[in-house]
Amino acid sequence: MSTLxxxxxxxxxxxxxxxxxxMVYGIAKMLNFAHGDIIMVGAYSVFATLALCGLAFPAILVxxxxxxxLGISVERVAYRPLRGASPLAVLITAIGVSYxxxxxxxxxxxxxxxTVELFSFTPxxxxxxxxxxxxxxxxxxxxxxxxxxxxxxxxxxxGHAMLAVSEDRGAAQLMGIxxxxxxxxxxxxxxxxxxxxxxxxxxxxxSVNPTLGSMPGIKAFTAAxxxxxxxxxxxxxxxxxLGLIETIxxxxxxxxxxxxxxxxxxxxxxxxxxxTGLLGKRRREKV
Amino acid sequence: xxxxxxxxTDNLGxxxxxLKAVQHVNLEIRKNEIYGLIGPNGAGKTTVxxxxxxxxxxxxxxxxxxxxxxxxxxxxxxxxxxxxxxxxNIRLFxxxxxxxxxxxxxxxxxxxxxxxxxSIFRLGHHFDNEEAMRNKAKELLSIFDLLExxxxxxxxxxxxxxxxxxxxxxxxxxxKLLLLDEPAAGxxxxxxxxxxxxxxxxxxxxxxxxxxxxxxxxxxxxxxDRLTVLNFGTVLAQGxxxxxxxxxxxxxxxxxx
Numbered sequence: 001m002s003t004l005x006x007x008x009x010x011x012x013x014x015x016x017x018x019x020x021x022x023m024v025y026g027i028a029k030m031l032n033f034a035h036g037d038i039i040m041v042g043a044y045s046v047f048a049t050l051a052l053c054g055l056a057f058p059a060i061l062v063x064x065x066x067x068x069x070l071g072i073s074v075e076r077v078a079y080r081p082l083r084g085a086s087p088l089a090v091l092i093t094a095i096g097v098s099y100x101x102x103x104x105x106x107x108x109x110x111x112x113x114x115t116v117e118l119f120s121f122t123p124x125x126x127x128x129x130x131x132x133x134x135x136x137x138x139x140x141x142x143x144x145x146x147x148x149x150x151x152x153x154x155x156x157x158x159g160h161a162m163l164a165v166s167e168d169r170g171a172a173q174l175m176g177i178x179x180x181x182x183x184x185x186x187x188x189x190x191x192x193x194x195x196x197x198x199x200x201x202x203x204x205x206x207s208v209n210p211t212l213g214s215m216p217g218i219k220a221f222t223a224a225x226x227x228x229x230x231x232x233x234x235x236x237x238x239x240x241x242l243g244l245i246e247t248i249x250x251x252x253x254x255x256x257x258x259x260x261x262x263x264x265x266x267x268x269x270x271x272x273x274x275x276t277g278l279l280g281k282r283r284r285e286k287v
Numbered sequence: 288x289x290x291x292x293x294x295x296t297d298n299l300g301x302x303x304x305x306l307k308a309v310q311h312v313n314l315e316i317r318k319n320e321i322y323g324l325i326g327p328n329g330a331g332k333t334t335v336x337x338x339x340x341x342x343x344x345x346x347x348x349x350x351x352x353x354x355x356x357x358x359x360x361x362x363x364x365x366x367x368x369x370x371x372x373x374x375x376n377i378r379l380f381x382x383x384x385x386x387x388x389x390x391x392x393x394x395x396x397x398x399x400x401x402x403x404x405x406s407i408f409r410l411g412h413h414f415d416n417e418e419a420m421r422n423k424a425k426e427l428l429s430i431f432d433l434l435e436x437x438x439x440x441x442x443x444x445x446x447x448x449x450x451x452x453x454x455x456x457x458x459x460x461x462x463k464l465l466l467l468d469e470p471a472a473g474x475x476x477x478x479x480x481x482x483x484x485x486x487x488x489x490x491x492x493x494x495x496x497x498x499x500x501x502x503x504x505x506x507x508x509x510x511x512d513r514l515t516v517l518n519f520g521t522v523l524a525q526g527x528x529x530x531x532x533x534x535x536x537x538x539x540x541x542x543x544x
Binding site: 157160161163164167168170171172173174175176177178179 | 381
């Protein structure tokens with residue numbers, strides 16, 4: 001029971017991050033490898049605000065604002081000038097941005113890991129199993145966030161415009177949709193999700209360092225690919241699946257040392273049988 | 288036909304590197320006119336469309352919609368000013384339903400503004416808005432005989448209907464000028480006949496001005512009021528249909544020496 005809840009809650013954190021990857025890929029058609037480092041920036045924002053005022057909720061708010069502004073500016077400064085450039089150039093730029101953010105964080109805060117005490121939770125007992133309060137909170141809030149995102153994309157005009165841009169950017173533009181605005185909004189939403197992910201990640205591992213974003217970033221990217229990159233429900237399913245597998249493996253002593261290998265192995269197996277991921281759509285080419 | 292000029296191009300031209308793809312194109316399209324742009328393959332017809340919709344920035348000359356110069360504007364703004372188009376190779380939003388394709392076209396009309404909060408929670412104003420938008424979309428779909436298929440995915444429509452849906456989507460943006468890029472491509476004579484009827488109907492019903500690129504001479508001589516023939520990026524002849532089609536240079540370009 002507690003393994004299930006912990007696994008699900010780790011899974012929804014991955015899903016939040018994976019949503020950022022998948023939305024940016026679907027709409028801007030690029031892999032934003034700096035996405036993981038947005039989480040790191042979010043975590044340091046929480047750390048810095050806590051150090052200044054000691055209050056948790058302003059810290060979360062600051063993290064979200066800082067991440068959204070950072071996401072928008074990175075898109076504006078680094079990616080927009082490369083719109084229409086070869087995908088490889090954009091990819092290299094994204095990796096460059098990633099190292100830039102890590103180095104800046106290291107300059108400001110140093111390479112030493114810092115501890116962050118955000119909330120303290122008392123475990124909840126149900127029957128004879130204990131459930132961590134942090135996991136329950138994570139699970140609840142993330143489900144609400146994902147539901148809101150799904151409703152936003154499927155019900156609002158802006159959401160439909162996002163879908164239209166992901167289907168055919170040129171045609172969408174000629175139907176009067178401002179593509180730059182939609183892409184900026186995508187980065188803003190992705191970064192806000194990353195900020196929330198950073199808060200929950202700190203509940204899970206209460207320490208920050210400049211490379212904090214890489215591992216969850218890569219795992220969430222894996223989750224997005226497993227689910228079918230570009231697909232919003234795919235990212236959610238992929239994230240939850242990966243979180244569950246990681247938690248279960250860590251609790252079985254024989255499997256624990258191989259956890260990461262098993263996760264990435266799963267990616268290979270799924271791609272062998274479904275090259276577009278679980279919910280990915282096969283692109284039909286007309287000949 | 289009135290004398291009011293909807294679209295005017297002034298020495299419009301573009302070169303890619305040293306290659307002069309299109310040069311010295313002067314068009315004057317009057318309100319309510321169906322105007323044809325024809326020419327052999329590679330003559331630069333679609334390039335002209337791409338300049339008029341802001342996909343390419345002209346390197347020479349400029350163009351006006353009514354009195355307003357649109358050169359250099361962003362594509363989405365040109366669309367809002369009143370130029371909409373279809374594509375030579377169909378570019379629908381394939382994984383959206385037929386009606387959703389048209390609804391996306393309706394988005395920017397000022398009468399359908401609605402804030403996201405109301406849409407997510409489906410509050411009062413949203414319903415009126417959604418209702419009005421859907422009615423408008425259905426009206427457009429019924430003109431093109433697509434009402435039955437409105438909940439199918441666009442990619443599952445047969446070819447001829449996909450072409451019609453593209454026109455419906457373009458009309459949804461409420462243009463002053465509609466650009467059709469080879470609307471009859473791949474259609475059989477029966478479908479082409481119907482399409483001609485539809486284009487005339489659109490002109491009359493929406494008080495529309497239409498500029499079309501076409502290869503099908505039956506369609507061109509059947510519905511166009513005036514023509515411009517492009518060859519190697521320059522204007523070979525322009526004027527009314529019979530004069531242009533009997534112009535010796537035009538016959539030479541199409542049939543060879």
